[in-house]
Amino acid sequence: MSFRKQKNLRQNNRDRDSNKQNQKGEELDTNNPIIKQFQIYSVELDDKHDRHERLVKASRDVTIESKRIIFLLHNIDARKNNKTAVLEEAKQRIEKLCTQNFLVIARELQGYDIYQYIRAISAGIQEFIEAFTFCEYLQDKELSDWNQIEKRFKYKTEDNNEYKFDLIPCEFMLGLADLTGEIMRHCINSLGSGDTDNCFKTCKFLQNIYSKYLTLDSVPNRGRDFSQKMSTMRASTLKCEHVCYNLMVRGTEGSKLVSFDGATGVDADNDEGFF
Amino acid sequence: MDMFQKFNSYLEEEYEIREKIREIVRQIDSESKEAAATLQIIHISLSDVGKACTDARTIFDKCRILYNDLAQCIPSGQYYRFSDHWNWSIQRLISLIALVVYLEAGFLVTRDTCADILGIKNQQTVGELHLDLETYLLGLLLMVNELSRFAINVVTLGDYSRVLSLQRFVSDLNSGFRLLNLKNDGLRKRYDTLKYDVKKIEEIVYDLSIRGLLKPTEEITEAFTGA
Numbered sequence: 001m002s003f004r005k006q007k008n009l010r011q012n013n014r015d016r017d018s019n020k021q022n023q024k025g026e027e028l029d030t031n032n033p034i035i036k037q038f039q040i041y042s043v044e045l046d047d048k049h050d051r052h053e054r055l056v057k058a059s060r061d062v063t064i065e066s067k068r069i070i071f072l073l074h075n076i077d078a079r080k081n082n083k084t085a086v087l088e089e090a091k092q093r094i095e096k097l098c099t100q101n102f103l104v105i106a107r108e109l110q111g112y113d114i115y116q117y118i119r120a121i122s123a124g125i126q127e128f129i130e131a132f133t134f135c136e137y138l139q140d141k142e143l144s145d146w147n148q149i150e151k152r153f154k155y156k157t158e159d160n161n162e163y164k165f166d167l168i169p170c171e172f173m174l175g176l177a178d179l180t181g182e183i184m185r186h187c188i189n190s191l192g193s194g195d196t197d198n199c200f201k202t203c204k205f206l207q208n209i210y211s212k213y214l215t216l217d218s219v220p221n222r223g224r225d226f227s228q229k230m231s232t233m234r235a236s237t238l239k240c241e242h243v244c245y246n247l248m249v250r251g252t253e254g255s256k257l258v259s260f261d262g263a264t265g266v267d268a269d270n271d272e273g274f275f
Numbered sequence: 276m277d278m279f280q281k282f283n284s285y286l287e288e289e290y291e292i293r294e295k296i297r298e299i300v301r302q303i304d305s306e307s308k309e310a311a312a313t314l315q316i317i318h319i320s321l322s323d324v325g326k327a328c329t330d331a332r333t334i335f336d337k338c339r340i341l342y343n344d345l346a347q348c349i350p351s352g353q354y355y356r357f358s359d360h361w362n363w364s365i366q367r368l369i370s371l372i373a374l375v376v377y378l379e380a381g382f383l384v385t386r387d388t389c390a391d392i393l394g395i396k397n398q399q400t401v402g403e404l405h406l407d408l409e410t411y412l413l414g415l416l417l418m419v420n421e422l423s424r425f426a427i428n429v430v431t432l433g434d435y436s437r438v439l440s441l442q443r444f445v446s447d448l449n450s451g452f453r454l455l456n457l458k459n460d461g462l463r464k465r466y467d468t469l470k471y472d473v474k475k476i477e478e479i480v481y482d483l484s485i486r487g488l489l490k491p492t493e494e495i496t497e498a499f500t501g502a
Contacts, residue, residue: 032447033382033383034383034447034448034450034451035447035450035451035454037383037385037386037451038451038452038454038455039454041386041408041412041454041455042454042455042456044408045408045409045455045456045457046456048408049456049458113352113353113354113355113356114352115353115354115355115356115358116354116355118355143278145278145281145282169282169285173282212279213279215279215283216279216282216283216286217283217286217287217290218286
């Protein structure tokens with residue numbers, strides 16, 4: 001609400017400014033070469049800002065839908081025996097994101113440098129990668145890399161225009177890092193539903209992926225994001241290891257109660273603040 | 276999972292490109308520092324202004340060659356991936372170019388001309404080396420900063436009449452900037468300092484005029500009747 005208010009205010013200011021301009025100097029506008037130049041610049045700047053806003057909006061749509069897909073995937077429960085049905089729905093919704101939402105983004109970026117607008121769309125891409133790879137993980141597939149996913153972002157529309165959307169490897173890796181949080185949650189859920197085999201499986205997967213991330217060289221630009229994700233990933237891994245430890249020591253029944261004692265604190269600060 | 280190996284080699288590639296870019300930008304930086312130092316003479320001696328401008332222009336020519344090298348380093352379509360490296364140095368060069376053009380001819384250099392002088396493209400053709408609009412505008416704001424200093428020193432050096440044209444120029448530029456819808460970003464922040472420069476120069480004009488040091492030229496009377 002306050003944000004909208006601010007925006008309106010700014011709009012009003014803008015209008016007032018342009019009114020002032022008109023009252024004061026009609027003669028300035030037409031004759032002065034500086035004013036003439038700046039009128040051109042103004043158009044270009046507005047165009048850029050508008051495109052940025054549209055991309056932010058498109059990215060936000062992708063973020064929301066991806067979060068919902070992830071939420072849906074967490075509903076998979078060994079007791080309900082609903083795995084295939086949930087996966088099927090998730091796959092369909094992911095497909096829809098690929099064919100519709102990303103087409104919007106690809107269209108906007110046609111002829112532009114994707115890096116110029118990366119900040120507008122980064123959140124959406126990462127959330128999508130998270131949902132996509134989580135879905136793949138649950139299907140026991142090997143995870144796709146960015147080139148494989150990128151193949152889905154090639155479009156040919158009815159009016160014979162071709163669009164494509166390049167997936168930036170750094171963004172992919174940041175999104176994949178988010179996956180570990182979901183895997184951890186999946187591990188805890190499995191514990192709740194008594195699917196202990198799955199706990200060990202997820203734990204192994206997390207340990208594996210964490211050690212791979214440790215082998216990476218320093219990532220430029222988004223370095224700060226990256227180190228933050230690494231510490232979250234470590235926390236998730238520890239949490240899973242704790243679950244497995246409890247399973248081994250105390251057996252299946254007790255672990256559900258006690259496993260959280262030592263582990264909840266670890267992730268409390270680093271949680272995404274979602275749900 | 277060889278995905279991580281693939282990513283590592285991707286990072287390595289990127290690192291090499293960045294190293295190359297850094298080296299070229301370092302050279303450009305040292306050239307532009309020299310140009311900036313050369314142009315400092317305008318605050319000290321007005322008779323040397325012409326020579327300083329020609330000297331600066333030869334340095335711009337050197338930069339043009341370096342920018343040509345830089346353009347080769349950028350993978351196509353990835354200008355903004357690496358632009359952090361050179362944004363600042365282009366800004367500074369733009370401010371120097373705009374200053375030189377103003378001193379020589381008294382008008383505001385266009386973006387096209389700036390791009391020509393540096394031998395880079397004006398419009399963005401999918402991520403190749405070009406003169407970004409924001410960079411150009413930031414460069415102009417940097418120049419105004421220098422001009423407000425110049426206005427003071429011009430008076431000290433006894434050339435009172437110049438202050439008026441300076442004031443005209445800067446206030447035109449100010450109204451130009453007011454045509455832009457700026458977002459709350461770096462450009463807006465820098466633009467907010469423009470008014471202090473405008474004020475500084477207006478104060479100088481005021482000081483001179485209350486002491487009768489400015490002849491009431493046509494320009495002033497026109498300004499008064501216009502308002």
